[in-house]
Amino acid sequence: MGRKTTLLLIVGILGAYYVYTPLPDNIEEPWRLVWMTTLSKSVANLALLVEVLGINHFMNIAMFFMSFQEVPPTSDENVTVMETTFNNVPVRVYVPKRKSKTLRRGLFYVHGGGWCLGSAALFNDDFLSRRTADRLDAVVISTNYRLAPKYHFPDQFEDVYNALRWFLHQDVLDKYGVDPERVGISGSSAGGNLAAAVTQQLIDDPDVKIKLKTQSLIYPALQTLDMDLPSYRENSHFAVLPKSFMVRFWSEYFTTDRSLEEAMLVNQHVPVESSHLFRFVNWSSLLPEKFKKGHFYNSPTLGSSELAKKYPGFLDVRAAPLLADDDKFRSLPSTYVITCQHDVLRDDGLMYVTRLQNAGVRVTHNHIEDGFHGALFHHGFKIRYRIENQYLNWLSENL
Numbered sequence: 001m002g003r004k005t006t007l008l009l010i011v012g013i014l015g016a017y018y019v020y021t022p023l024p025d026n027i028e029e030p031w032r033l034v035w036m037t038t039l040s041k042s043v044a045n046l047a048l049l050v051e052v053l054g055i056n057h058f059m060n061i062a063m064f065f066m067s068f069q070e071v072p073p074t075s076d077e078n079v080t081v082m083e084t085t086f087n088n089v090p091v092r093v094y095v096p097k098r099k100s101k102t103l104r105r106g107l108f109y110v111h112g113g114g115w116c117l118g119s120a121a122l123f124n125d126d127f128l129s130r131r132t133a134d135r136l137d138a139v140v141i142s143t144n145y146r147l148a149p150k151y152h153f154p155d156q157f158e159d160v161y162n163a164l165r166w167f168l169h170q171d172v173l174d175k176y177g178v179d180p181e182r183v184g185i186s187g188s189s190a191g192g193n194l195a196a197a198v199t200q201q202l203i204d205d206p207d208v209k210i211k212l213k214t215q216s217l218i219y220p221a222l223q224t225l226d227m228d229l230p231s232y233r234e235n236s237h238f239a240v241l242p243k244s245f246m247v248r249f250w251s252e253y254f255t256t257d258r259s260l261e262e263a264m265l266v267n268q269h270v271p272v273e274s275s276h277l278f279r280f281v282n283w284s285s286l287l288p289e290k291f292k293k294g295h296f297y298n299s300p301t302l303g304s305s306e307l308a309k310k311y312p313g314f315l316d317v318r319a320a321p322l323l324a325d326d327d328k329f330r331s332l333p334s335t336y337v338i339t340c341q342h343d344v345l346r347d348d349g350l351m352y353v354t355r356l357q358n359a360g361v362r363v364t365h366n367h368i369e370d371g372f373h374g375a376l377f378h379h380g381f382k383i384r385y386r387i388e389n390q391y392l393n394w395l396s397e398n399l
């Protein structure tokens, strides 16, 4: 083979690898998604290369590329945007400019990014917070929190919890003109995980008198025990959030030691002493029939106790809100859950919905049949606006 032919062959294979993204039939605007995932695959591969060469951590490179999407806290014609700190945690505050005769609703928002990436300053998070403040005439607090790999569980959880507790002081609500009876929390992906976790924690917190009226969980991550759910099996190679990335995010939340990730990938990280917890994430009993179709429930393979001793966080209910018992569930506020069909995290959300319903909590479940992970944050996609409308309508009626 000549040099030219070899070169062509390599370029062809690389090109096909990049652009070839097998997509489900019902995806709207497939070329947009192919283009977006091609970009994110390139960044991920570059970050992997830099990591393999020992130059820097994967997440640091990914965060570096992401930082180009940050926008300053600029007020617009309808919303005043400012930055401050709540209990030493940096937050962005969005206050509608129009006059209000009554107290406003308050929404505490937690961004996503796998506990490793993201910030309240990212264009898409800033955009959603602005729209929420404007459309709902609400004060929106968009919180930051410390990220892995520099910080691990429970730092992310504690930052979000501390900022939320600060917001729920009567004098802070007074300062922003927020009605203490109408405060909700929202979060997407890892932010949905943190939102669900702090909402549970707040229930029994004797120091906080003001309680949340709603929680909205947008394709949240809710459990660490079973990485072999039907949604993980079906979407394991779906380019937006492949299983390998999700497992990496989960394990980075607890440690940079890759042995936890390796055990999670083969679903052998839970020790025998914790096997009783599997009942909380048993998809065989918690998933609606249609999502179980074609899948067989394998009883989990148990791992050694060593990992759980070193990194107990992954068995902690503050990291995995599905591990709470039914008593805790009964006290949760009115809940909105978005799940997407093409998402490894789909079944986490579905099981949470089942457990909330079983506990008698008022829950609205919005399953997006043509949805994929992150769909609310992909600017320019039609699906983004559809989901945003449904989400804001629910808040408008329930918060």
Ligand SMILES: *[C@@H]1O[C@H](CO)[C@@H](O)[C@H](O)[C@H]1NC(C)=O
Pocket (backbone or CB within 6 Å): 076, 077, 078, 134
């Ligand atoms: C401000 O509100 C007006 C009236 O609702 C709307 O037409 C306009 O697009 C809003 N501006 C921004 C920047 O959202």
Ligand SMILES: *[C@@H]1O[C@H](CO)[C@@H](O)[C@H](O)[C@H]1NC(C)=O
Pocket (backbone or CB within 6 Å): 278, 279, 282, 284, 285, 299, 300
């Ligand atoms: C999960 O639920 C099924 C029944 O749907 C049951 O047979 C199985 O033993 C359960 N497994 C665990 C680990 O709880």
